[in-house]
Amino acid sequence: IIPQAICSRYGLAVGANFVGLVHILMIICYPIAYPIGK
16 A cells, blocks of 8 residues: 555555565564464
8 A cells, every 4th residue: 555655656666675674574563463363
């Protein structure tokens, strides 16, 4: 959603650049999110 808001034409390319950041955020949030979602 956020990449599409930044630039509608190249949203997929912008989103692909944030893959590493998203993986880091998933690792950081995992200890809190996993027990809640269980």
